[in-house]
Amino acid sequence: MTRRSRTHQSTPSNEQAILDAALTLAVTAGYEGTTMAEVARLSGLPVGSVYWHFNNKEQLFSELIDYCFETWKADHTGPTNRDLLRRSIAGSAGGSVNPENKAEAFWILALLFALEKRLTGNLARERYLEVRKQMFELMVERVEPQIPDSVLAVDPEFGRKMVVLGRALTDGFYIAASSGDDIDFLEFADLSASAVEALIARRAAAVAADEEKQ
CATH class of the missing domain: 1.10.357 (Tetracycline Repressor; domain 2)
Known part of the structure; x- marks a missing residue:
């Protein structure tokens, strides 16, 4: 699956922060209760950055x-x-x-x-x-x-x-x-x-x- 156009800086630390935030939310809220907006909030990154790295929640969880x-x-x-x-x-x-x-x-x-x-x-x-x-x-x-x-x-x-x-x-x-x-x-x-x-x-x-x- 291709990523969105480059509008945010991609760094290993950003991707790691997103995955860690998604994992934290996943174990407490489950798949349905985890949102991209909450992942962004917990990771400290703009929601646009989360969507740049992962097109949607399915892709995010797949890579998680x-x-x-x-x-x-x-x-x-x-x-x-x-x-x-x-x-x-x-x-x-x-x-x-x-x-x-x-x-x-x-x-x-x-x-x-x-x-x-x-x-x-x-x-x-x-x-x-x-x-x-x-x-x-x-x-x-x-x-x-x-x-x-x-x-x-x-x-x-x-x-x-x-x-x-x-x-x-x-x-x-x-x-x-x-x-x-x-x-x-x-x-x-x-x-x-x-x-x-x-x-x-x-x-x-x-x-x-x-x-x-x-």
Whole structure:
């Protein structure tokens, strides 16, 4: 999408200020409640400058999702699957409950793009759905190396199933906390990690037992 004619000075700091302002508003007011005028006010820039950088709110949110995705990729790393799941549940889901934790709180706002059917066809929603697929594949790349080769040989999709399970746990704990349940995210992150590790170990043992019978 092309930008508007050059009537305002474009600088990385201006664009960063606009993205930061949009993120701050997004986690408190949501997509519908965020306006370009409020983004301009919070960023300290003229509204014309905001429109010069981003033609409309859809484009602004689309690029905001990319901006947050880069942060997500850097944060969601770890030497073990336990570390990854702990980061996902206690970091993303747990952090999203606190609107002051803007980097994590945006994670759940992005999830709302997937659930809000009224935004079907919205540029920002479509970009989020694309990013969500990329997030999934990145997690598969990080999870699969820690699953025994014997398990993957029998069930090549097992790693992907573990990522689906981890994502469902992360989403579910956020919804539970948002509904008023008393959720200790660190405790449930460790419980979930232990359950996933036990599931992998059980599958590996079952595969080994089947091989012995043959």
